[in-house]
Amino acid sequence: MRYSQHTLGVVAITAAATNNVSAFSWSNIGIGRLPGKIRINNGIGNGGMNANPPIPPNGPKDDMHWMNMDDNSGGDGGMMGASILGIFIIDIRSSNTNSHVKETKDLEEVEEEMIIRANLGTRGGSTNTATPTPTPPKLISEDVVAGSKASLETTTSYWSNALKNAQQKVKNILPTKKGEGKSQEDEVLEELRTTPIQSVTTPSEILPPAILRSAVQRSGLLGKTLHPSRVKECAKDLKQWYHQKGYILHSVTGATLNVDDDGKGIATLNVEEPVVNDVPVSIQFAKEVLIDPDSDDEGDEETSTTTMRKYRQKLERRKGRPLRLDEWQSIASTLNTTLIPTSGRTRPSVLSSRLRLHPQQHFQWNANRWRNIASSGIFSKIWRATPLQMDDGTVQLQIVAQESPPRNLEYGITKSLYTGHWEGELDFKHENLLGGGESLGMVVRRGARDPIPSISLRFSDDKFGMSGGYDVDAFSEYIATGREMEVNNVRAEGSNSEEEDTDADGNTASPSANTFEDDTLLGRKGVKVSLRGPIPQSIILRSSASASVEQTSTRRGAKESIASAMMGLGPITRDLHLGARASFLTKTTAGARLGVENKDLSSKSLLPYSSTTATSRQIFPLLTNSRARADSGRGVDLAIQHTLTAATQHLPLHEANAAGVAARVRGYPMSANGAVDSALTGTAEIRIPLTLRIPFLKKEKQVNLRQDGNVVLFGDYLVATRKTGPGERGYGYRKDDVFGKSSVGIGVRKTIQGIPLKYDFSLTRDGKVGAFFGLGQDWDIL
Known part of the structure; x- marks a missing residue:
């Protein structure tokens, strides 16, 4: 035509x-x-x-x-x-x-909406504290x-x-x-x-x-x-x-x-x-400083700028006394700030790759990817992120931002995954190591009675929270349980290895017949590689995978090598009717044990094993038409969780210990379950918001208080089977190994100084009343 x-x-x-x-x-x-x-x-x-x-x-x-x-x-x-x-x-x-x-x-x-990075945890240290906002x-x-x-x-x-x-x-x-x-x-x-x-x-x-x-x-x-x-x-x-x-x-x-x-x-x-410019992203690093109102030198940037801390110290020296908090806040609100150029480590090519901005391709913006980068922590502040036309007609994303401090030292307390004991923890981390969000960190943990510490060295690249992130972790952990393992017929720490052992039926076993599982664990060493999002998000939104090689040792000197791989799917979340939410998470592990029964390496065996864990959670809002829920967004909720764990007979002992610690019923010690190879746990909670008022505090300041307190009415139950060694009857199901526990109680939740605290009163099925203190927030569906 x-x-x-x-x-x-x-x-x-x-x-x-x-x-x-x-x-x-x-x-x-x-x-x-x-x-x-x-x-x-x-x-x-x-x-x-x-x-x-x-x-x-x-x-x-x-x-x-x-x-x-x-x-x-x-x-x-x-x-x-x-x-x-x-x-x-x-x-x-x-x-x-x-x-x-x-x-x-x-x-x-x-x-005007801002990215809020949740920083709730049990740690203190060199994290930045809030200062009055100028x-x-x-x-x-x-x-x-x-x-x-x-x-x-x-x-x-x-x-x-x-x-x-x-x-x-x-x-x-x-x-x-x-x-x-x-x-x-x-x-x-x-x-x-x-x-x-x-x-x-x-x-x-x-x-x-x-x-x-x-x-x-x-x-x-x-x-x-x-x-x-x-x-x-x-x-x-x-x-x-x-x-x-x-x-x-x-x-x-x-x-x-x-x-x-x-x-x-x-x-x-x-x-x-x-289309995108040949240089898709340009980063201009800057730092925000205070303009000293007492300075008369308008031409010299260095002498006319200062920091909030230094200016407050100068005012306190001038007044001869410390400034009250409200007094300093009033002064800080009138101060002016400015930006000065600085240097930075972040590579623009990494950001353009994660944003999928490639040269000479059409400019296509993905807001979710940008939010992941902005909330990743590599930038403490972002003042500007603007796509601008260049002289040749192409578009370049120009960013003006301040980088976060690269080194952090944090401290806190935690509970061991394998023993359930409290441990002190030091965590040093160097962020943005190579300019692409990578980090290198070392974690040292030690219990009050542990003879040696647990040390972990980790290199991580989370790809700003997107798919393709990975971790490489080298660890050496102390996992001895001591006398708690007597519950499962495992030799206590003070047992004499040269004496003859007698099983539950009165049969005598010679020392040479002792297996690896009759000994008390001491430690584990190995390397673990973890992947984030190995499955395309078009198939499943969240997934993870890992592979590890490790060696465990006992107090008698016997060692066992273990290789395993894990695949995790979820959490898969779903919105239900009337504001209810549900999620499902599953993890499956397969591996093999190269067992060494005696210290002199006289016997070896290859024992394959597998295990799986599935967790289902639901949250149902109650009293949905209440005024409190409409005003604050917080209301009475019914939270239900069920977890099913199952494993084959050759599950490693320290993994069975971890399964027992995880299957906890409130009111019982965390190590009371011992080693289990299968368990069904369930919990139901009614979470009631708690509004606290501080006496003698002005009404306008009461509004700014963080109201995150809850009163929790709960009920827990557990049905599990203990893990036992082969003995003379061999592996298999035994009715005597099945046990159950249950409890009901009431608890209080409140975050103080950024640390989420728990305190529970419980009544167990055995008629025992107890009070337990804990750290961490209750689970939620996001």
Whole structure:
């Protein structure tokens, strides 16, 4: 089909530059340039010295269903791109301009949401403590904001080019001369008003034909003349598809009508589809500092800036007394801050890879991936994350951020997985070791009565919480249980290995007949490699896998080598009716033991084994119409959990000990179960929110208190089988090995200074009343 030599008309759609400021950047401060030193007055912007990274605004939700037409999904289009306002060349103004400006204001309100990184735990140490929040800063150096000084200017030129090009085309088609030019203009306009459109095309590289056909049919372009309202409606539908797929900077800029020799109208939709720059991501590192209000040196940045701590110390020396907390907070709220350039370790190439921004490919934004990076902890603050047009027309993501301190030392207490005993813990970690979020850490744990410590050395790369992360862990752990193993007919720590042993039936076994399981464990050493998300997320959202090689030893000197592999699926979560939630998690392990029965290596055996654990959880909200739940989002909940563990007969002894510790019933010591190879545990809790009021505290400060307390009514039960050695009767099920436990009680939960505390009162099936203290939060479904 041939086209005529002239184009009948052009309809152009552009985005107003004033609205593209929010479309191209999200930030909790405004950044500009002023002569001399740059300051920011109190009350401007949000955030401050300890502001968390801002969340890019989420895209609009619509009822259009494009997913079945194209499989190239870019995820949640979380950042609003340049939008269509319907500014047309043919003197037709859009009636929806005001409504779009209103939508932009709504997006700016969404930008105020902050990423909250839960830091609840049982540790203290070198973590940063909160300081009074001053006013947001502005950049003090042009180097920090190079390329970003005028988002408004670049945004305006970026999207107004389409308008200028369209105007030029119209001028070329419609001469301004009088007489002949006027008649030609009338002729062209008449053809525009009378020529029906028979087909619609576009030079887009990514729009699927099915999507284009659907948008054209919705707008009613086919069979009718080229009218701005129909073009706008088609462009709106295509923009929604762009947005859903993450192409937030892509849009339809106009339409051109051509007529072939047969008089058929062919409309061509013009699109703007920017690609990624050869350097997809640029990071400019900065640090926020306080501008000393007592400094008169406006030209020297170093002497006019200070830190909050130093300035507070100066005020305290001047006043001759410590400042009260409310007094310091009042002073800090009036102080101004600024940014100065610093150096950083993070590699931009790693961020571009995780964001899937590749050179010369269409700019496709994935908000979920950005949230993972922003909340990963490599940046303590993110002031700016903006896609900007470069001189060659490509787009580069420019980030202005401050890196977190790379080294951390934390301390705390924990309970051993294999013995159930309390242990002190020191955890040193070097974050962002290679500039891509990697970490190298060492953990040292030791119980009060342990003769040697447990040491673990770990290298980790979690890929910012995305799939493909891995850990390499080398460990040496003390796992002796001592006299607790007498419950399961395992020799106590003080037993004499040279004496004859007598089993439950009175049979005597010679020392040479003792197996590895008749001895008391001492330690384990080995290496473990763990993978995150080995299964594609299109199949299952969360999965994990690991492989380990280790060697265990006993007090008598016998050693056993073990190789195993584990696959975990879940948690798989699901929303139920009336706000209820459910989750399911399963882990399966398969391995083999190369057992050495005697110290002189006189006997060996290869013993394969497997085990599986499945956990089901449900949370049902009660009193859903209560006023407390509506006001605070916290209400009375019923939480139910069941865990089933099963293993074959050759399960290693320390794994059986761990299964016994995990199958705990409140009211009994953690080591009371001993080693088990199968267990069914269940618990039901009614969680009632507890609001605490501190006497003599002002009412306005009571509102700021963290109300996370709960009163818990609980009931637990356990049915399990003990793990025993082969003996003379061999392996197999024995009725005497089955036991059960149950208890009911009441507990209190409260977080104090970031440490979640538990205190439970329980009544066991045996009629024993006890009180138990614990650490950690109750399980939840997220």
